Amino acid sequence: MIIRYGGGNHGIAEYLENGRKAEREYTRDELDHRFIIDGDLATTNKIIESIEDKGQERYLHITLSFAENEISEETLKNVTSDFRKMLMNAYHTDEYSFYAEAHLPKIKNIVDNKTGELVERKPHIHIVIPRTNLVTGNSLNPPGDLTNLKTQTQLDSVQEYLNNKYNLISPKDSVRVSDENYANVLSRVKGDLYRERNNEVKKEIFSRVTNENINSMDAFKNLLMQYGDVKIRNEGKTNQYFAVRLKDDKKYTNFKNPLFSSSFIEKRELPLVKPTPAQINNNVSTWLDKTSHEIKHIYSKSSKTREHYKALSEPEKKSFLKNRIDDYDKRYKLNTKNSERTQGRSCGNKFSIESTSRFSRTKTRVGVPRLPQRGLVYGIHGRGKPPESIRILQDNEQRNLANRMENRSHSDSAMRRNADRRFSERGIKNIGISTPLHEALFQKLNNDAERNELSTMAEIRKEIDPERFLSATAREFNVVPGEHAISKAKDGSPRFAVGNRNLNASDFLTKYINLSWSDAKSFLLKTYGEQLSEKTFEPVATIRKLSYEESRERFSSFKKTDISL
Known part of the structure; x- marks a missing residue:
């Protein structure tokens, strides 16, 4: 996983929702499944628009890009949570707005307009942070000066810490300069x-x-x-x-x-040499205990303050920085319990790459109106009983959202897509409802629909022609058929290789291509209907695995051939 830091002036919410760029022919919902991880896109966008526009950078746009083809939703959430706590270490949670969503590719490959080559698309996370402190009204820039070598080294170590913790592929193994x-x-x-x-x-x-x-x-x-x-x-x-x-x-x-x-x-x-665990430990500790606070309380201040701080000895710097942090918290009446990292203010604890206790922080978000995560989990998954007020709010939210989603699905089903664009949950996750609450409810409704229709789709999953199926996925989603070897399950239904897994047709669409069940069902019905009507399809190069019986039969045939020779 590689972390890239950028920013912009306007348009990020529309980009995340719609995704259409001048050089692309696909919309966001055609390209990706949007998985909302944290925050509220509408609120974040309003905060960005509230910043006076002088042509400056009004928000940070950070991407976490993965080399893996598949990343679990739990890992996506955990990586985002840990990154937020480290990046925003010097800030209280009510000082900033934070929004994160993952894009899980539906269209697996896309043509690069500059080179004409087919480029594989991977999962990635978009993080948006408005560049304003919600408490002081001043500019906010947690990463600081990204041209500073010290900052680069420490933030690289944050990246490698996350890669090590979650067993993710690091960009520091070997990098093609032409890339x-x-x-x-x-x-x-x-x-x-x-x-x-x-x-x-x-x-x-x-x-x-x-x-x-x-x-x-x-x-x-x-x-x-x-x-x-x-x-x-x-x-x-x-x-x-x-x-x-x-x-x-x-x-x-x-x-x-x-x-x-x-x-x-x-x-x-x-040959980018990975830092050792000890180096990562030291660099991340320095970021958490010192640099992140210097960026907030020293480097963004007057030249007089910076020069005074620079002239101090290390013990004097530690004391000076602590006093400025304490004065700041007292001046703005900030509760240290709401900080991302309360221990950092003492600047005296060691960071351990094996330990995650340092990240056991409060998840309260003050100033961003959304439902608490605990209530969300209880209400949807039934893992306990939340307070009555939260349950009532959730029930109302769910009923209203369910009605809106149902009405939208009815209206969408009546609309014809452009040629070869029939499969996307269009409009379900617009800016107004891009929140973790709506994400969880969307997942619940999607899973319920899939369970209710499994019996009716069993015949299609078993009888669908695997080559026709892969040909259709290649046409609609730029899947490369040769990367997904075909095999048969015990019941005779085709299986398609994805990494070390062999998925049936339904799972291939929902778990690999990241379609909603509604879109997957439409795709299967259309493809199977064409099969029954014997409609011709474009042949594609596929790989077919032999079953155990077929392997034995072929081996026996080889033996007989040897004997005859």
Whole structure:
């Protein structure tokens, strides 16, 4: 998982709901299933619009992008929760608005208009934070200066902490420099290079490596020899590198930068070394105990305050920062129980990568009108009995929403889609009802509908032609059929491989393509109807797994062939 930080002036709510960009032909509901994780999009949008528009960045837009094809909803929620608590560590929950939703791809591949190549789409989370402090009215910028190397290192460690905790694929394994998604990584490494000793010569050598297409270590060594005497440090070890005694220089200059590694020279890949658990521990602790508070209470203040703080010793800085935090909380009458991280104010506790106790914080959100999570869970899943006031509010909310969803589904079913655009829960999650409450109710109604119709769909799941089915998914959702080997279950129904799972047709649509049951049912009925009417379909390249009996029969046939030969 990689975290990218950005922002904008306006239009984020409409983008999340509709998704249509000038270069795309699909709407949001055609592209993705929107899974609402936290916050209220309507409230967040109102706060953004309330900020005076001077053309400035009025909100932070942060994306958490996953390399995995599938991420459980529980993991999506937990990753978001942990990230929020670390990023917003210095703030009380009533100081900011926070909204998060995940996009789970329905259309699995999409053509890049710039290159013409088919690009695989992965799950990702969008986080929106209006850049205003709801208590003070001042500007809010929790990540601080993202060009600062110290901040980059600590936020990278936050990313790697989450990757380690949830066993997610890290972008630091190996990065293709040609991949535009990681162009910022190359920029950072170049920035490090330009700050090194003899940087002008190193810049010249790097330019020659790329311009002269030097792609072997022998050729690179010959290039370095043009600049002086060359030696190899740590020869034979994984961390070996060249050093050059440049002309008119008494000392050797080390070429340790990743841009001079064998990985980059030979394959144009940056070997991004993952920080160790101890390094992550130290960097995240520094962010939680110090840097996040400095960004809020020091760096955003006057130059006089910044210069005074800079001149202090470390113990004096710790005391000065604590006093400013205490004065701030007292001035604005902020309750420390509502802070994301109360321990951070003491700046004295160690962060442990194995422990999550540091994140056992209150989940109260003051200032953002939405139903408490505890009431939501109890009311929908029946895991206990909530207070009467919460149950009554939930019942009313559910009845009203159910009526609206039912009315909307009736009106939508009467409308014809554009060609080949028939399957989406259009309008169900508009800006006004993009909240976790509505998300949970949507899931409940969807699951109930699926259970009620399982018996009627059993024949279709068993009899549907697997090649026709994959051909239809390729046409509608850009699925690559060759990636989903076909097999048969004991009852004879087709199964389609997704990772290490073999899904039936219904589950393939709802669990892999992320369709609602209503859309999945429509797709199955249409495809099976075409099968019964013997309508031709476009053949696709598929892989078919042999059953146990078929494997034995083929093996027996091979043995007979050997005997006859």
